[in-house]
Amino acid sequence: MGVSVREAMGIGGLTRCKVVAGEKGLEKIINHITVMEVPDVIRWLKGNELLLTSLYPIKEDEEAISRLVEQLHEVGSSALAVKTHRYVDEIPQAILEAGNRFDFPIIEIDNEVSYLDIMSPLIELMLRKSNPGEEQKESFFQWITELAMGGKGIPALISAVQQMTGNILTVGSEIPTLEGYFQGRNVARLTRAQKNELKSAKRTIRMQRTLDGQMTPCIVTPLLLNDELCGEVTCWQTKREFLESDFHVLDRTVPLMAMEFLKVMTKSDVEQNYKDDFLSEVLLGQVQENAEMIMKGNHFGWDLSKNYQVFTIACGERPHLSKSGDNESLRYQERKRILMRRVAEIFRLSTHNVIITEQKELIAVLYPREDGSGKEGLLYLNDPQKGAIINVANSVRRHLSKEFDDLSITIGIGRFYPGLKGIHRSYSESCKAIRLGGPITEESGLIHYEDLGIYRILSQMEDWNELEGLYSETIGKLVEYDWTNNSNLVATLKEYFANNCALAETAEKLFVHANTMKYRLQKIEQLTGCSVHDSEKRLMLHVGLKIHQILQ
Template sequence: MALVTIENILQLEGFQNAKVVAGAAGMHLMVNNAMLMEVPDIFPYVEKNNLLITTLFPVYEDEKAMEELIPRLSELGVSGICIKPFRYIGGIPERMKEQADALSFPVIELPKEANLSGLVTEILEISLKKHMDVLNFRNNVHDRLMGLFLEGREIPELLQSLADICQSEAVLLDASYKVLHRSGEACNPCYTFTGTPERGVLKVHLGEKLLSEEDYILHPIRAGARLFGYLLLLKENGKSDSLQVAAEEASLLIASVYFKNYAVMEKERSFQDSFIRDILQGKVTSPMETINKARYFGWNMEFPQVILVLKIFDGDEKKKKTYYEEVMDEKIIDGVLERELRLTGKKFKYVYLDDSIVIFINTIFLEKREEALKNAAEKLLQMKKTEMRLGIGISEEALSILELPSSYRQAKMTLEIGSLLKENSFTSSYRDYEMFSLLREMKDKVLLEAFVEKKLGRLLLHEKTHSGDLLKTLQVLLEENLNAKNAAKRLFIHYNTMRHRIEKLKELGVELEQGFSLGELVFAYYAYIWQEAEKSRELKEDL
């Protein structure tokens, strides 16, 4: 099945003595239909890929209409024009030929004996045959793939069958252009993709060869507004239109397979999320029953377990939701944990919970556990490019199911503390802030608040109506052991500006002196941070 082009039209019997007099560079243009020009104002009636056939009678006496005819037809996507001169015009005007050559718009001169209605009929017949071929091919693709679908065959088999029908390699990609499946031999050259079509810079390499857009068909696989991925068919032996039809039909069927699997997965995910929420809320009645139930969700719940909580701290809700969905649906977390921690899929589990992703990791065989977890957390922050601010809180080890709620609170608390102390994306471990575990155990919260008020009250009151620079300055000074020069460098301010801020801090009652008073100041500052994190956590729990 081939495209009908201007070049093909000239092979028809009625066009035996026709000749191309201009616009020969457009001979490849596709022709879907033909029509006669019977009125001067033809433009509202022509369609894209039409071939116009005329004697120019409706416009030959109108100089302006003759001047505008070729440019307007080209602009409207008409494939070309066939003109029978001699009766109304002595020959095709040179100006028309110049315009046609400039626009690569074919102008075909018909012989005196040409029957215009007969020519239109010939083109309609070949167009109808092509249309019937397309329908038959589409039905063949549909019937073959639907048969496999109804037999319960999986996507790799559907893909191979499509490749066999089209005699072309078929490749299935996810929404990030990662190759999921491909037909043919596994030893064939690899595909690599850079950029995206949305940005107009998608580059496709097959091995070392850079493919042009003429080398392949790329069709999205969608179900409603949801994009599951793409289907790529490699053009071989000059085929193109048949591949486009096959890609459209196969994409619809693959989308239905995805959607069916997705609906099942969403149902299972809902049960799984409810199951995990009960664990984290301490609603476990039988640890052994819970461990057995976890296996149903593909999770070997062995101990010790560490909990990581990944959260986005800015960006609009739509962007945040898209990020969470893509990270989970594309199994990006799986790739990071399998690569960085050498874990199999049954050794970790993650769920979307309370506007964050909660990750459970079995640490029993991890060497240098703390270092390995921090490194994996850093990689998780980098796993998908985004301008949003991310944070990951890491808990202490839970030695049993009953300790998981406590570990979850640790990870969330550490996350909130990190968000207060750090400006950019960050990882934060509960072990980094052992002081907070002591603060948490304090029974007299009123006494603690009074201590913070005594040491930092005037500063905190000042910051409520100012930029917050002084509180940040205090944090950096404490982290740099009161080294003003280093603190100024970290804050990207002049040393004199730092000296001015230190004087202002002293005016507000902050004692920046080495010795016992410095220890009290450090304790008061981190007590304040802990209080703010607790308030934030309690507020979110109330919501």
């Protein structure tokens, strides 16, 4: 059921507008509300419309202006509302005369009244008076589209859908920078299984979820961007049972919700880029004036006058799951962005003001340290909090590995140094821990720089020519021989040392005969001049293998 023009003039924004012509047609019924955005809008009208316009599409066309009311009358429209003082100072006389001639109401829109001030309350009234039907749904979809395009945001969309469905609506968010809209209700978060179900369905599905402590029937629609779940829209069965049309309403509303999420995510990504660029100066040791950097950090809500310890997170696709192609590369980059958001979400409810940044292929976490003092950048000896920071990093890795089972997650932890220069040193060590700690992290996926052993010494050497020279004299010769002869002397030597030089045990591990092991060890000695039975020469081979790891 529609609304008469006379009734409409007493609703919402139209109460501040006035009828300036065609008063005899005030009983015409309005079933639709349309905005004139193009000159040939008449061809798309169905009848019984209230047409809103600033006359901008035809303001230079006198013939179109003079014929507008007649054309609207011919297609059965109900009224014309013109917004003045924007593109026209006053309603053209030709329109006023035609309005009186055809008893077609002409309404002058007050300068302070927006189209949405008129549309929203009128459509709401028509929805209340109508029975569910295709025309009602189309009016509703036009309404919510106008709400979204008008920048009214998610709360306005929620209110509109609630009026249409008669049930409570909530919107959950997987984006750390965007809070969910729960209207004061206690809504249980989606379980991992429910998230996977929504991602697979890609449409509205029935679920049972907890609302205010009670299991409640609901229909849930995934908010998907780039095939990743960034949130969900849930309609709860609190007042009436669901209709088939409710599924359609949610499916049509969710793209508009997703646009709002995309706005927030885009803004967040831009802000994060500024943050990353700023923090790279601190992490790379390019800080000139501490006071200036601390002041800049305050703009981002960071207190860089405090002390921080750094651990970095590296992610790589698991070899058996990786695929080639540009699409997969884009997918991997998107997964990394989502992983960055998940790290932020892990710390969102923490009382610690953790700083998170993406630096090239790594995610760096600056974890606040309340303890510690001393000269800036100097090592905090016998750190009593080493175990605590390892536990934090381990917890982060467990969370990420559970959700991103297609990625291999590795975390490197730098030692703690006070001050901004200390952040640089800690970050540098955390990167080295990831790069050099491969053999140590195979099982745990986590390495503290302090546990690198001899790698700590090798990584500090500035004369790489000496390292490369020692490598060439030892393991380099084995690598070259393996490549030329399709053999595996390097792997044999690694396994031999890993088994504390136990020949029989190593042979068993490598599934070869003991005599084969003896032959290989002899070949290693022949090529390198280093016998595994001589402690000094054996040390050369040990160091050569460590350098091999660094140079890989």
